[in-house]
């Protein structure tokens with residue numbers, strides 16, 4: 001028997017992560033307050049049909065209506081096996097339910113054959129046709145007292161309001177990877193699988209809250225591994241990037257950003273997806289939070305926060321590779337981050353601080369006497385981000401920082417965004433570069449959108465998905481950065497061409513200094 005069937009929860013206590021639902025259903029059964037229609041809405045694999053079956057068992061258990069069905073009586077067993085005459089499961093996705101619902105309208109007139117209630121569980125209910133919904137509605141308007149409907153759906157918006165209003169509604173939440181991990185661990189113990197923790201973490205991460213997917217994966221791996229669940233096989237089957245690749249990439253980024261861009265381009269050309277790199281990086285950093293290695297816990301936490309702030313952009317951007325470059329350069333610029341070196345952790349701030357400080361000091365032609373940590377970090381950050389920064393620029397920013405009241409943003413000449421700058425490409429360039437030090441995701445979007453300024457308008461053009469970019473531009477942190485530079489009216493435009501611009505082309509735009517030509521010829 002497939003693992004996901006074998007370990008389907010049989011009682012409300014066994015349902016993971018949905019106590020807000022199971023508590024109410026438990027009370028309803030214990031107090032015998034039964035409605036005629038329920039809507040279970042939530043992501044796939046979150047336990048909607050399992051809960052519907054437990055509820056049906058609770059209604060029909062031979063021990064009486066109960067929140068704790070015995071799972072032993074004839075009725076419970078038949079429901080568990082899917083053979084009960086009175087618990088009818090309809091998959092609306094298979095033929096959109098037309099015949100079933102027509103039949104249902106006929107059959108609903110007859111009392112249950114063996115039990116108290118006739119329970120109709122309609123899976124993927126949003127897939128029902130309009131005719132099927134109309135037929136269902138007729139039944140819902142005057143339901144026989146022995147009929148209970150449970151509509152399960154991943155997409156409640158597609159259910160007609162007339163049907164919705166007759167249902168008691170429950171929202172199932174997407175399981176966290178920790179919750180999926182717990183389930184996987186329990187199954188491994190029951191099955192006697194020996195497992196590597198990393199393997200279960202990886203499965204939990206990629207299954208994205210869907211328990212069924214997670215258990216199917218676990219089963220595949222255990223078959224290949226003959227009763228073991230190893231990270232090696234998990235990675236092999238999932239075709240994911242090895243941790244070493246990520247460690248190498250980060251190490252390179254900390255040492256030399258140009259090389260890191262080359263390395264990234266090589267990886268992408270060999271078929272690795274940026275999103276996959278991002279996911280592996282997150283998983284590695286998360287593990288580091290628990291294990292205290294390869295990075296110390298506090299460092300890993302800082303890194304994790306930064307990675308989390310990239311979720312939005314990574315999931316939506318058309319150019320995830322560019323976002324990866326931005327992420328790497330931002331990680332690199334975090335002066336407090338450590339990089340693993342020969343097994344022990346060396347804080348990056350110590351490793352690079354002196355070098356960076358000297359570089360800045362040389363450019364400023366003044367003693368490297370920094371007292372305030374904040375200022376030092378700030379300068380390092382700029383130094384790290386702009387590989388060949390003009391001494392004048394640094395000096396200017398340095399001066400503005402000497403006054404604690406003046407923010408970096410205020411120090412930016414307002415003309416950079418005014419009417420004059422619309423003809424002034426360098427003004428816009430330096431403005432965008434400043435945004436880079438404030439909020440890298442916005443920087444990436446400005447680059448992607450080929451930002452230009454006309455009068456008071458900031459115009460961005462994208463190949464599509466304007467609604468997504470609009471939502472991004474409305475984020476509070478984005479608004480804050482924009483306000484720092486003046487009041488724009490942001491305009492988004494569609495731009496059909498250049499959609500399949502190669503990753504390398506974009507790299508070249510963002511990092512013109514990177515030596516990409518050689519990589520291309522490899």
Ligand SMILES: [Zn+2]
Pocket residue numbers: 060061062063069070071072073074075076077
């Ligand atoms: Zn029973």
